[in-house]
Amino acid sequence: MSQYKNIQWYPGHMFKTVKELTKELKLVDVVLMLLDARAPMSSLNPLLMTHIQTKPVIYILNKKDLADKQQTERFLNHFKQETSMTLALNSLEPKTPKMIIQAVDVLMKDEAAKRASKGLNKKVYKVLVLGIPNVGKSTLINTLSKKKVVKTGNMPGVTKQLQWIRVAQHIDLLDSPGVLWPKFDDEKVAMHLALTGAIKDKILPLSDVVNYGLEFMKTQYPQRLLERYQMDLQEDLLKEIGMKRGALQSGGVVDEERVYHIFLNDLRTGKLGGITFDRI
Numbered sequence: 001m002s003q004y005k006n007i008q009w010y011p012g013h014m015f016k017t018v019k020e021l022t023k024e025l026k027l028v029d030v031v032l033m034l035l036d037a038r039a040p041m042s043s044l045n046p047l048l049m050t051h052i053q054t055k056p057v058i059y060i061l062n063k064k065d066l067a068d069k070q071q072t073e074r075f076l077n078h079f080k081q082e083t084s085m086t087l088a089l090n091s092l093e094p095k096t097p098k099m100i101i102q103a104v105d106v107l108m109k110d111e112a113a114k115r116a117s118k119g120l121n122k123k124v125y126k127v128l129v130l131g132i133p134n135v136g137k138s139t140l141i142n143t144l145s146k147k148k149v150v151k152t153g154n155m156p157g158v159t160k161q162l163q164w165i166r167v168a169q170h171i172d173l174l175d176s177p178g179v180l181w182p183k184f185d186d187e188k189v190a191m192h193l194a195l196t197g198a199i200k201d202k203i204l205p206l207s208d209v210v211n212y213g214l215e216f217m218k219t220q221y222p223q224r225l226l227e228r229y230q231m232d233l234q235e236d237l238l239k240e241i242g243m244k245r246g247a248l249q250s251g252g253v254v255d256e257e258r259v260y261h262i263f264l265n266d267l268r269t270g271k272l273g274g275i276t277f278d279r280i
Helices: 014-025 048-049 070-078 097-105 108-117 137-144 188-196 205-220 221-231 237-245 256-268
Strands: 030-036 057-062 084-089 124-131 165-169 171-175
Touching: 014 030, 014 048, 014 124, 014 188, 030 097, 030 137, 030 237, 057 070, 057 097, 070 084, 084 108, 097 108, 097 165, 124 137, 137 165, 137 171, 188 205, 188 256, 205 221, 205 256, 221 237
Parallel strands: 030 057, 030 124, 057 084, 124 171
Antiparallel strands: 165 171
């Protein structure tokens, strides 16, 4: 897989987004940095981090329902810093808006106290939502605003432009398209993003992605494979899944392409349980 180590993936709208974000940042009070709870480090865009160094950040480990609970707890502690907060959540949960609004208020409490001491009205905070593709930004914004104000989809690249949205009496959110960085120098990062669906399936060979995923599961979560597929872990995993799930061509030959999609769907929809690919 080493030939895929320096993957280049930087569509035009992502380049445009980074340029526009640098203009909007001067208006921003707080950054919501959405991370995929299944791969918090892999989904942390170093390109975006260089632009928001002076801003208070709320790290959101999104899709926690699809992640390994023990690993999520470790990452919650890992991201805690003086000028930041960390939340693990599922964007669709009813309690999500309250959690995020409270976190913004905590980070802005000194600013609010200053304004109150001067007799000024409460400020409308400008909150920027950042993250890589398919991390759940649009779903989160729709939950916060309690209506469908932005288009969503379980694939990367749905949001195409920046837009400000009022989600609470004192909070405006700036939605932004998912942004990846120009090169993935780390092979594991590329594979983790491909497995979680942050990279379109046509970018990397599915054979490499699925074989990596199967080996990861065999090492870290072997019982999940046994429970889902009733398979022999000492045999060829692709063939075992194909036989168990009836993904066969004429003559009883396993249809590997079908197996790729069966495995990825099971992995991404939680049918294999909560899984975290990154480790600290």
